Amino acid sequence: MGNSNYLSPSIVKIMKWKLFFVAFFVFSCISFSGNAFPLDLNIGDIPQHLVCSPLPYPVLSDSIQKNCPIGFGGIVSGGDYLNLRIGMGKFVNPVDIFLAMEIPTPTGSAIYIFTESDIVEFESPAISPWKRNISNSFYEFVSEGIPVEAMPPGTYHVYLLAVDQLNSEKYVFWRTSLNLMSQDETRSIQGNVVDEYGQSVFGAIVTISGTNRKTMTDKSGKFYFDKLHSDASLCISAWFSGYFIGGGEQYPLAEDVVIHLEPFNKTDHPDYEFIPARIQPGKNSDNCQICHTATNSFEQNLPFDEWILDAHSKSAINERFLTMYEGTDVRGNKSPLTTYVNKQDYGRIPLPPDYSKPYFGAGYKLDFPNSNGNCAACHVPIAAMDNPLDTEVSILSEVETEGITCDFCHKIMDVRLDPA
Structure with a gap:
């Protein structure tokens, strides 16, 4: 795994400080515990190994296979901070949950284990759970506000293991990987914003969702973002006065993005179904929390927060x-x-x-x-x-x-x- 001691004054130290501070903040202010996510997850009789794409936030579902319980925060969308967060629904049987993160080093990589009270380097198979005897759902900030400049370039892996307490041979193992560019090797993305007639929109505000990065389209309706630290797809949205917000989809960096805007309705809509502010696991992903929470900065509050x-x-x-x-x-x-x-x-x-x-x-x-x-x-x-x-x-x-x-x-x- 290589020598990881050089990380301790930067990433690991920051992660430990953020871990304890955020744990206090989350549990005292905005904990999502108990029955907040009323999903019954059955691990099943066959061990499962699942791979998730890198996402800024966990995606919860009533199906184990559709769950992606790991989120990296705004760094996935071009932000400047890593915000590790974990979210899960309810389990039919209590489980022990193990959490680890593999970090690149100059000579290879190092694996760090999250325990109930600390972050320790992996040294032996005898590791402690991150959470014990869990049956209720939860959505937790594990470590918040790790600056990208403190992170060596390379591939970061997060491993999550849920083991049935009644039968240790029944488990689900998730892995999510994020490829982080060096400061000199960043990516960019560009595109156009057009109206309902396909005409370019000048002055539309374009944002990378979950971050504070935004720009305006030029006279030809074009926009451009550079200095993106990850090669993951980006969720980009656009807005112009008199129009609904457009986009909101994941766009690969290699594509020229085209965002279509639709004008507001001119009449009342009495049968409109209001969308929730909070994430609703297993339901339509349209909600305010996905885009308008501070996934890119520990210090900054966005409207949902x-x-x-x-x-x-x-x-x-x-x-x-x-x-x-x-x-x-x-x-x-x-x-x-x-x-x-x-x-x-x-x-x-x-x-x-x-x-x-x-x-x-x-x-x-x-x-x-x-x-x-x-x-x-x-x-x-x-x-x-x-x-x-x-x-x-x-x-x-x-x-x-x-x-x-x-x-x-x-x-x-x-x-x-x-x-x-």
Whole structure:
């Protein structure tokens, strides 16, 4: 495997620091654990060896063969940082997961093993798992923000092994490889942006998805990106005012890319199905997280990263909001219904709570048990579009649970106050 000691002051040191910092950040802020990805993965009776193409993010599916649980981050798309991330669905039986990365060295390569608390060089077959007794799904940043200038050129391999705890002869082994160019040996890609008539679009904004690299088309509709560190295909998109975002596909570097733009609809579309902001394993890949998260920089926040940490993403599931709506505490204990008395001068008025009985706080549904109210109009706007004055907020599905989600705001054409 060669001498890898020269790596320790650069890549391995950075990876260890990022590993612990990001682990704390992810688990405390944006962990995707538990039932976030409700997929049941069955390893099967026959050991499986699978090879995945290099991707910026994991691709999850309810099929083992369609899973690609390894993502490299924006470096795949021309970014300046390696962001190793792993994502998996639920397993039918608990598994132990082993994770390793093979790094090029001047004399060959070195393999590093990710354990539960460290990154160590591979020395013997007796290695420790990265995760033990895993059955729930997860999506995790393993090491974030490794600068490309600290990485020697060559081929990087990531190995992932899931072993059934009940039978060690049942396992799935994934391998993903990324070929990294030297700083003097980079790649480029070019192309054109055209409208619905095939005419060149001047001034369209073209981006490499998942990175902060962008440019504008010239008068002939052409764009050009250079200094690409990997020879992997790139996901490129283009936008121009009055048009839907175009592209969004993987384009090989050898091709001249042509991105077609389609104009916005001019009429309302009441049956439109809003797309989710979060990755939805096993479903359509159209979502905001794929392109608008900071896969290229540890320090930079892109729109999805900001949204998922702010009140908009939690407006439908904020437990304080739900307790005030239902009249419960955070443990689900519910207060008695509000009692009323009729006064000749004032009509029906509520009485104060009876504190001699268990009381867990006020709630809209305690005061008006036969009404759903208009809370959903602001907290769950997608669910309330057809009935803004009487939509239940505790019975939601799929994209509705994302609250004030990206696609809802970005589909608003106009705001009309007091439309009557």
